[in-house]
Amino acid sequence: MRVALFIPCYVDQFYPKVAIATLRLLQHLGLDVHYPMQQTCCGQPMANGGFEHLTGSCNSNFIKAFAGYDYIVSPSGSCVLHIKDHLHDDKQEAAASTIRHKVYELCEFLTDIVQVKSIKASFPQKVALHQGCHGQRGLKLASSTETVVPYFSKPVQLLKMVEGLELVDLDRPDECCGFGGTFCVTEEAVSSAMGLSRIDDYTKHQATVITGTDMSCLMHQEGLIKRKKLPFEVMHISEVLASGLAF
């Protein structure tokens, strides 16, 4: 099984350690992982900003980079959702469609494809999980509180395998943090207010570490946390799942 790592552009540039943790974790599970050097960005910032029509060359670049792998895995629910919903290319639509079906967010790849039953990680901390909306409601990584369906959560399923980890309950387990791509800048006031509400929820439940499936949501919340000098550590779920693993 040849697995391609799809690392979102901002993770590549600002959070290389998240990409390294993802790579290590997949390798630890015995997978043959590659990082296609051709990749840049999935085009989501432009598309969500209303400029889908400018994403053509981004799309063809993405297809060139990722064609031919069995699976494409990314530590970002949001970027994966964008590819699944919006990757198209008139000149190579068949290849685009194959990629749309082969791309997975890290947690769903681990639970649904690799079907991991145990992870040797250990992380003795009180952890709050921020469920990124695009992953949760878009990719259905977890049931949402609005719908009447049996509860499930792929990230929680994985976090429960980590030794010593205590997951705290939140008042609003699936409320958006307000990042929203360009929204965090164009609607700065609302965006920050939303993020601060999330942080109040973590404080109230005495979490020490905030984790999530999307580094973008976490980057925004980390920015607020640092500005307020709050005593939280922010870590992507790949880092939590890889902590204490021997490489």
Next chain:
Amino acid sequence: MNTHNITHPEAASEFLRNKERVQWHDETLWFVRYKRDKVVNEIPEWEQLRELASQIKDHTLSRLDEYLQEFEAAAISNGVTVHWAADAAEHNRIVHGIMAKHGAQKIVKSKSMLTEECHLNEYLEAQGIEVVDTDLGERIVQLNKEMPSHIVLPAIHIKKEEVGEIFHQHLGTEKGASDPLYLALAAREHLRQKFLAADIAITGVNFAVAETGAIVVCTNEGNADLGAHLAKVHIACMGIEKLIPRTEHLSVFLRLLARNATGQNITAYSSHFRKPAAGSEMHIVIVDNGRTTQLGREAFRNSLKCIRCGACLNTCPVYRRSGGHSYHNATAGPIGAILAPNLDMRKNADLPFASTLCGSCTDVCPVKIDIHNQLYQWRQVLTKEGYVPAAKTASMKVMAGVLSSPARYTFAGKWARKLLRWFPSLAMNKKLNPWARQRDLPEPPKESFREWYKKNSREL
């Protein structure tokens, strides 16, 4: 009134200045959603009900012309006078015409978002007619000369102490009184006089049954009934999308509406009106006002399925923190942000961007409107039609250029990180970079992942 000259982000940051009010607004609406979650979970077949409602509405919209004719014929044979209005202006003229015919000077109105959309109050008041909104929340905002900020809870942005002040000024209640019961009783006394004096009652329509020509109006205060039964003339105003084919379909929608709106099992009053009582008149005004245009816009058609439960507003984290007035439109929140650009793209181009596309609205919607996808689609349309600032287009073009080439991307990324390290103050400029107003930037690492990978991949 569509008097907006400030955009959603501006109005929202204005609203957000009063931290206490915002927190209370957010918590109150969240509580409504929480109640809603509790009661919908008591219905194991909830998701099937949603699906059924969605299919009934899809079907009705696909044959709307036929159902409208069926409805009209049935209503006429019931003795109802049916009017058709192409737009808001025609709607207002028709209503005024009926009034003129009866020499009516005093009107009681029960909450109707359609008359709000058509700005009927301003129109009638300009003709010297007194219009009294009889829904308690609507009356509060009316006395305060505002628009409703929510489609179900019109005065949700006003605290009870402020209601006390408004009532003190207009109804002569004691100064400083804020006891809800005291205020409600005062309002009841005041409204009762208005009901008794009214010549004509206007109501909205929640559902119109094609088969029978009947209409159903749902309220919690019984004000629609009281108005319609006391006045000699009842005018019901409805958008063309309010139709459902048969009486039996009502059971689906009445189960969904109140539960999803406020967490009640059913609204206190679900009043059915079919024919005028002896000696009185009943009129139904059927309004298009942009709805057929929306019907013709493939991507936005199913926004017409909306039954106005308000749940997408309650659940929307942006709405809860920006307040209904920031949407500068009769219908606020996520659904308002889809309906408004249909009426006027230029005026409302900001609204589809007032969302993080979190999708909570889509999951909460009882008729399964893919709200967040439609907001995404509107963004594409508005951008292509040139309704976004030129600077944004220019920067997006640059971004597209950088991100479509691995070489340009690597180069730009490297320099951006270096610049951030060398001149952090540049990026921390709160004016130039809104990110930095309340947030720190991530610390740029020396090495990107791709640089690390290039060095280390051989040993991996």
